[in-house]
Structures are given as C-alpha cells and as structure tokens.
Amino acid sequence: MSQITLSGGAARTGLSRRQAADPFSLVSLLIALVVVAVTVASVVTVVWDLFVVHGHVTLTPFEQAFADGNVLKPLRNTAIVVGLSTVFAVIIGGALAWFNERTDARMGLFSDVAPLAPFVMPPVAGSIGFAILFSPDAGYLNKAWYWVLGLVGIHTQHPLLDAYSWTGLIAVFTVYGVPFTYMMIAPALRMMDSSLEEASKVFGAGGMRTALRVTLPSVLPAVGAGAFLWIWIACSMVDVPLLLGTPHNINLLAPQIISLLTYQYPPDESGAVALSTIITVVVVLAWFVQSRILRSSKFATVGGKGSRTQVVRLGRVGRPVARIAMILYVLGTTLLPGLALLYISLAGSWRSSLTFTHLSLSQFKAALSDEQTFHGLINSLWLSLVAATIVILLAAVIALYVSRSRGIVGRLVDAGVKVPGTVGALIVVVGILLIFEGSPFFLGGTVTILLIAYVMLALPNASVSADAAVAGVGESLSEASRMSGASEFRTFARVVLPLLIPGLVGVWASVFVRTLSDLTASSLLAGTNNPVIGFDILQQSTYGSYATMATLCTILAIFSAVAVLGAAWLGRRVSRWTQDRSAAPVSAKQGA
Amino acid sequence: MALNSMAPRLAADAQTFDGESKRPLLSVRGLTKHFTRADGTKVSAVDGISLDTKPGEFIVLLGPSGCGKTTLLRCIGGLEAASEGQIEIEDQVVFDAARRVDVPTRRRGISMVFQSYALWPNMSVFDNVAYPLKSKRAGKHSKAEIKDQVEDICRIVGVHEVLHQYPNHISGGQQQRVALARALVARSALVLFDEPLSNVDAKVRKELRIELAALQDKFGFAAVYVTHDQDDAMELADRIVVLDNGHIAQIGSPQEVYEHPESRYVASFVGETNHLTGTVVDRDAAGITVDTSLGTVRALPGPDLKVGDRVDVMFRPQHGKLSETEPDGVNRWQMRYRRKLLAGTHAEVIVTSEHDLYQVRVDADFEPPTQDQVWMSVDPKRIMAFPVAQ
C-alpha cells in the first residue's frame, strides 16, 4: 500500500553535543575544514594583495572596474543569456526527465545517456562544432538550408540558425545547461512516490495538470538545485561566448574577466576579481534561494517505505513522438557538432564545401604518435577518474555534515566550500600554485598538484548536487542504522552513500569530463613532467588549427562518452533498489 | 492471515521475562524538551515527564498529534536530546542533562520500529534484518549464526518467503513485518515503536496487534509504543500513558484509564463520550447535582467539586439507555430520535436535545421508536464529572 511520504529537511535533527563527538562526525568536520581552508586560502592568497594595500582595505579596484561603465552592457547581456538559457534548460531537462522517469517512452540505457550527451563535448570543442554547422555564411547546415530553399526558388540571407546571434548563443548555452538540470531532476522524479500523482488523477486532473501541479512542486528542490548549478556554471562559461558571442558583439561578463587576466600585461587581477564579485553575488543569491527550498519540508524523499512507480502511458501517438524528440535532441546537440568536428579532423581544415575526397586519419595518427600527447592523454584519463571519485566522496561527506549540523559551523562550511570558487578558476589555480608549489609541500611539477587543483575546481559545483542528493535521503534511514548499533562510518558506507549514488553519478561524469578537458589548471600547473591533454589543446588553440583541435577533442569525446555511459549505467543499476517499475500496483487492502 | 494462526508458533516457547524484578528497565525522570519556534517563542514539547517501565512491560504513549509522545520516544531512543532530565536504561544512565551525559543511540541497547519502517532499499530483506547482528553491537556472530537467527525471526514474523527480495518489491504489510523482525533479531530488552500501525488498514491492524502481543509474550521485551489510536492502546498496553501537551494526563492500566479517567481530556481521548457542561447546584453525601443544558444531571460525588463549580459532565454511549416510556431513575431526559447507525455487533443511535447531539449504544436489533420521541437515561454511577480546566 502506498502512502504519501512527507519527511525531509525539517525532520533532520541536530546531533546533540555528546553525539557530535562521534568519530565520523569529527572526520567529516576535519575533511570539511581542510577543504574550506585550502579553498579559502588559495583565493585569499591571490586576492589579499589586491585589496589590502599597506594594511588598509582598498576598494579602488571596484571603483575602477565599475566606473568606466563598461560593465553594464556585459552584465545585461549575461543576465539575458544566463536567465533565458536557465529557463529553457529547466523546461527541456525537466521534460526529458519526465519522459524518462515517469512515462513509458523510456528507451533503456539510451534514455539515461541521451540528456547527458552534451557532457561528452567540452564547450571549447562544442562551440567550434556549432560554429561549423551554423555560421551564417559558412556553416554547413546553413549552406544546406540555402541550397534547399534555392531549389524551390527562395533566395534568402536568413540562415536556419545563426550561431553568432542571440538565438544561437542562448541555444548553445541551453544545450550545455540541460545535462545539469536533467541530472538533478531525474533522480528526484525516479524516487518520487507515484501515489502523489495517483491522488491527483483520482480527483480528475489530466496528465499535464498532474505534471505541473503535483509532480513539479514535489521535485522543486531538485529543480532549484539544477537551476542554481547551471546559473553558476553559465555565469563562468568563457569558451562559448568567446567564440560565438564575439563575432556580432554580444559580450558577456566572463570573457571580459578573462581578457583582463589574459590579454593585457600586466594582467588586471584586481579588475578581474572586482568583476568576479558580480558572479559571486549572483551565486550567493541563488544558493540562498535553493537552501531555503531544501530546508522546507514540503517535498518527497526516500523514506525507506517502498514506493511504486506508475508510468504514464503516452499512447500510440505520444510515445513515438516523445522518443523521436529525444533522439532528435541527441542528434542536434551532440551528434551533429561531433560529426562536424570529426569531419574537419579528417579533412584537415574547415573547408568551405563538404567534400569527401582527401579525408585521412593523418591528424589522428600525428596526435597519438606524439609522445607528449599520448602521455598527456593517459595522465588526463586517470587523473580525471581519480579526481571525479574524490570529488563526489568529499562532496557527499561535506553535504551530509552540513545538512546535519544546525549551528553556524555548518553554514560556514557550506559557504566556505562554495563561495570562494566564484572568483574564477584562474584565481583559484594561482592560489594553489602559490600554496603547494614550493615549500613546504614541494608539489610543483607533479600530478598531485594537478589533482588538488582539479578537485578544488570541481568541488564547489559538485557540492550543489551533493546537497540535493543528501536532502533526498530520509534521515530515518540513518536513524534506523544507528538504532541497529552501527557506527556512523558504517551508516555512511552501508546506508547513506549507496542511496546517494543515483544523485551523484551525473556529477561524477560531469567532473570527469570537465577535468579531462580542463585548460585552466593545465596552463599553470602542467609541464613536461606532468603533461595533460588540456595543454595540447591550449597549444593548438593559438597556433594550431581548428582541425588539430578538433582531432584532440574528438579523442576526448570518445573517452568522455565511455565515462558518461558508464556513469549512467551505474546510476540506473543502483536505482533499481529504490524503485520497482515492473511490479503491478498493489491493491489498497493488504493481506498479511 | 487468519486470526490465531500464528498462535501455535508463538505459544511454543513463550518466555517470561523476569517481570518479578522490581527494578525498572527504563526510567525517565523529569524529562523536558524545549523547542524555539521561528518567531522566538519557546515551546515545551515534553514537559517534566517521569515514568518507569518494568522488564517485559508494554507501555503505550497515547495522545493526539503534537502532544509530545513522539518526541519523548525519540529522546528515549537518543535520536533527540532533551533539555532537562535523566534517562536510565538497564541501570545505565544514558542521558543526564545536568551532567552532560548523552550516550549515542547505538550504545543504548534498544531497538525501534519506525513509522515509515525505514527499511534500507539498497539491501535485501535478509540484509536488513541481519544488519543489527552485523553491526556487532550484540557481540560477534559467525555468518552461520547470523543466517540462523535471521531466518528464525523471519519465520516467526512471517516474512520467510521474501527473505531475498528487496523492500520495494514486497507489500506494505510485509515491509512492516520486516521492520519488526529487524527490531527483534538482536533480542533487545527494550523496543520502541513509533506509530507502526498507522499506515495499515483496520482489519490488518487488528491482526497485527494480536501478532505483536504474541511476539511480546514470546520474547519478553519491554515496549514503549507511541500511538494516537486508542484501540492500539487498549489492546496492547499493560499500562497506558495518556499525554497532553507534553504532560502526563494519566497513567494506568487500560481498564483504569477507561473506567476511571481522571480528566475530561483522558475521558474523551480513551473511548467515546457524550459531553455536557454545567454548574454544580447541589452537593450532598450521595452525589452532586449539576445543572446543564440537558437538564439536571445527577452524578457521584467528586472529591474537588463544590457548589458553584463549572464542570464537564460525560458519559459513555454504552451507558446510555433508551426507552419509549419514561424510565425510573433520576437521570432521564426526553430526546428526539434521529437515526440508527449499524455497526455489526451493535448499533449507535443518535438522539438530540434542544442544543446537542448524543450517542447511545444499543443492540443491533434495536427497533426505532414509532414517534421520534424517546427517553434517554444514565445511571449516576456512570456519569463522569470533572472540573472545567482553567
């Protein structure tokens, strides 16, 4: 018999003072403090000198950065692009999640992987792919469009989609946003008790109304987390707006910050940090909203009570339509740009017309036979694997600690893990270099310092997902474990962590992919002793060609695809514990 | 599952715990728990509660939502920490606010059945039940021993056939039993129950109550059982603790609490009542006379009741009598007959006075009166009178 289970945030009890001395809590706190210390230290090390001159705090960098009025336009543009792409990403991600988790349109593992497909292509590569397809004059798809229209006698200047327009930019942002919203919403929908929806239908509401008025509100924290996560990432995205926004002058904040650091000498670090505070403010606001949602108790959690999923039957028309939509989605967002990249890898350059003669694998051979590249690839692969795993473990432990602690310490830890990262990846990496490169750690030129940087860069975003995942596991399950005599370590390992996995596999894949294609930490910390693939990509991005970059990115995409597939499979396998999709709904009157 | 089918299994080796021992198994002293509301006001969910539980005794904490029963239970279990007071379990001080003692849950040596069952969805039924044994609290067990104990308890509780399935693949009733098996497998001397039957329908509740009682008999554990359902309390409890806003309203055996409630609150919470308010107009050795909207009501003398006091007057439906002709007896009133509600073994008749509605229990074959006038009478011995709470 199904019941509406409402437990959640408010039911979480604080640990009493004596119980808080449990070894696990102490270790969690220690881990949290170390992470916060490193994060805060790496940022403060860089930022301190910019804002504290001769012992006085100075706000001149702020005045300068905001004075010349150059900030308003990029700020407005960023607000539009991030805001709209968030809305669309939530809608599309939510719809995909609903199709996959609550209807019979699921197509097995493909459905789990499809929404995460854009993860496979790092933004630096994906944006090139979209440019190749949708450049208004030179894009292959637009050229095909003009040709097709020409066949029926229409001659127009209007492309199918202009990659460099507002629409194009928002579309590409949305494409990169959907995996994040999806990976937050889908596990929540998966674990939701369908009795809530059944009740809605009993009272006469149709499928759509049920979806909007019942399903959506009960997964609101997941939606909030997804939106929050994407807003944060979108504000800091550099590669996409740099490539697709510049041609027609749509300037966003993050590229402007980067250009202050990268293109002028001496780099205007204080200006960059001052502008980054805008992003910090946005992220803090979004975090505030999301934590309010999390702390309210109005949502459904896994309560160990056993819920049944009833799938919505879409019917003979609905089901193929939904499936085709999903397939088109993967095609449009990942497969086509990927093929475009593959094409120019094989063709050697971005040719003005699609010709299939003179295609060769010479680019791939050249890339893989280069010893540095090969070594770098191996390094990057296992570094990404280890980093992703460490990140989700740390994020889970810290999120659990924060959710259980009532006092100021928990809030400080939460802030300490998230907020310093908002000043930007480059600042964080410089800080790590300063702390760990020389004495007393002497980690310069090692893979360890790269690992530390990767973990620190990925942790803030991952903690957002971890918070939502932790909120979805009912505290009564941990209480039952304690009642059974288990230590907190055992409770974490046997009860909490396994139930966090569905909510964390998406993060794992995302961290893996981001680390694999990372350019920031690589540029400052990698070298001949510790090469990584990001290095090669950077090199190609200035003196190489799109073709050589595309080659490297294609290689990365293959590994990323494997990682995403693996993560999706694991997530689905683990989720079968919390849902039984094949059992028929049980009748209300239970016999013994 | 038919009633009594478990009896043979359970009757086999019913244990008696050492109920003769005078030392309490659980001792709660002056327990208070404060909460601060969002607007800053301080609320005591549990206010100065003291109670003892003997080994093998079944205590029910009864009360409506918000009366503090669950908070009290969670404090006993160590899932929450009280603000003041002490708790001792098996002669060990597990909580003492003044001396800052708060033994963690897992070292208190107790078990619990949660309202939501809290079965771990990632583990099979077997692993769920085996978990307390594997957590080595009860001493180290070999794999074979664990297997035996788990299979044993599951057989007793009746979930042996789903031993290797996952909680999500079994029915709600089976989940409930698994939760029970998990709580009993380690043979704790004290088991806490947090409204375990609240999600089950009436028929199954009755069956499960009987099985639970039988299990308690067999294993001899002491139980602290939280519920808002008075039937649970009446059928299961050795003693009922009726709670009202964090205080104990009354402790007593089911019979005591039912037949001799000490306040209006207890009377109306345990069993059904008809209720009036009135003023005491006369008091003598034989009883008191109360003037009410129904008319004059005669009741036995209550110790604190004086002339002029406002009182709550109550009687139970089964103590009311209906007749078409005017009966003898001092408590008789003319009522208007409304309807008869059949309840299988008996019927409830609704009658009204000018102001109120009353319920009287009658036989199932009661014939409604020809006119709608009927007399209602109640023996003064059966009238309960309590001072109106200030």
Place this chain on the structure above:
Amino acid sequence: MKKMVPALAATAVLALGLSACGSSSGGSTNSASVDTSSLPALVAAAKKESGTITVYSQMPAASQTALDKAFTEKYGIKVNAVSLQGNTIYTRFESEARAGGSPADVLIDTDPTANFAEEQEGLLIGWSKSGVPPLLPDFPSQYVLKDYDVPLLQTIDTGFIYNTDKISKSELPTTWAELAAPKYKGLLCTTLPDTSIDNAVFFQVMLDKSGAGTLKGIGANIGTTYSDVLAENAGVGAGECGLGFNSASFFVQPMVANGQHVAFAPMPSTYYPPTVAAVNAKAQDPNSARLYLEYIESEEGNVVLNAPGSGSLGPYSPASDFPSPYAETPPSQYTTASANINTLMGDLGQNG
C-alpha cells in the same frame, strides 16, 4: 558496492603517495658559477650542469621543437619546452618564482614590456647583463630592442588573409583609407584591440597614420570579429568573411597547401609582433640557459627557426624579406595603445 569504496579510496591514496615526492624548486642562484668568458668556457660550464633545461615559450610548437632539436644535436643538452599562451606565461612564471622558484630557465615571449617589467623585478636578466652579447659580436644591433634590453628572436610580417572566392587580387586595397569604401561592407574581419596588446598597437598605429575617419569607416565595414587569429583564419578559410587583418604567411601557407581558397597579401602598414627571449635570473641551470640563448640568437641557430621563405623573420633574414624596415615599438606606443583601447573599440564601432 561495499567493496568499491575502499578500492577507490586506496587508489586515490596510492596515487597521492606515488606522486607526493615532488621536485623541490629551490631557488639556487648559482650566479657565482656562471662563466661567459668565452663560448667554449660556457659550453664546458653548461655540460657540468643537469643536462636538461626548461623553456617556457609562446612560439608555435613546431618552430620550438625544430629549434630545440637542433640545439640538442649540437650540445647534447635536452630541452623541455612548455607551451604557454597569453599572459599565462607571465602569471605562471611569476607565481612559481613567488612560490620558491620557477623551473623555467629561459622565457620566450611576445610582449617586450612584460619581459622588461619582470627584468625590473629581478625575475629575468636583461640582454646586456646576461653575458651573452660579447659571445655574439656580429649580432645585428638594430635587432636588440634597447628600450627593453632584450634581443629579437623572431618576428612575422603580418598581412591580409583573404578568401579568393570573395575577393580577387585586384580588389585588394593599397591604403587603409580604401577599406572604408562601401564595396567592402561586411567583407572585413579582424581580432579586436582588446584581444591582445599587439592588436591594440596595430590599431593605434592605424589611427595615428590614417586618422579616426578611416578607422570608423573600416569599423562600419567589419562583418565579423573574432577572439583570436586562429578563429579568424578558419573563418576566412570557410568563407565566413572575405578579408582578415593581421594574419601571417606562415598561417596561410599550410591552409593553401590544404587546398583552401585563401591567399596572403601585404597590408598597407605592417606591424611586426616581436618574439623575444630572456634568461631566468634564478635559473637552475644558468650556464645552460645562457648557452641556449646564445645559440638561438646566433646565426646558426636562428636560421633554423627563421628559415628563408618560411614566413618568419629574424635578425639574420635579408633586409629584402622585410616589407618595411623593422622598427622596435617604443614603450610609449604600448602605453598609449593600452590606455586607448576604449577609444579604439569605439571608433571601430565595437562598443555595442
């Protein structure tokens, strides 16, 4: 599941443990043991050092590798070249120096003002103080950038890249003012002044020589802007735009060889972006570092880098290869351009 967690944790710990032994970048100054009395003495001193040097370079990998290979063949000292673009090279070098010492022995970079600033801070050693000039008495003096105390290593003659389908050779302009004409509307593309200091200087020079009117006219004709020259070249090659500024023949040559419809042509004024080189003041292998510097600035080494007809020019390239005589960009021009970026952007109609 139970088994995975400890296994993964062990892997992580193992990984950390194995690589925890980092190289200590202690800053040994060793300046006392530098011997630049003669080339053979320097060679001998260098060979006594570790046998490997590290070079942080902003040059294209292919050029860097060819140069390093020749050096290693001649002297047997290995070169670890690390490619860093943009300000990253300075950020990294300075941060490492701040953290206790950079592993880089030699810096090859493209912003002489930055190079000079670091020299002022004691991080790099100026040309005149390195001890190398006496070893290269024939080094042409006009290629020593005196304002920055650094030698020119390489430069490129920048020019137009144009799509031959969209613009014919006869349509190429001979002056900047011509590009303001309506017939070029939408055909022009460029990287903007705020994308690199070289670009800023380029447009500043254009402003100084041809006036704001021309600049605005050109701005009105710009169809697409790019964040870097790689994207610009690719865009011209694909037909996104017709005529791009500030490309180089060594970018264009491979594209032509690949069959793309592009060509290179000189611009009305040429800006020569300099690539310069300097030695780390606290190099771990100071003699090897100086030997490297000597080699790359010697005719033998430099010609490996700047081979005739390759599109890159150096101190030993014949004067006829330079469209206009090479001249050092004075610091004031960098400063002006840098301060003037907003005006330049505005004139180009790019403050939208």
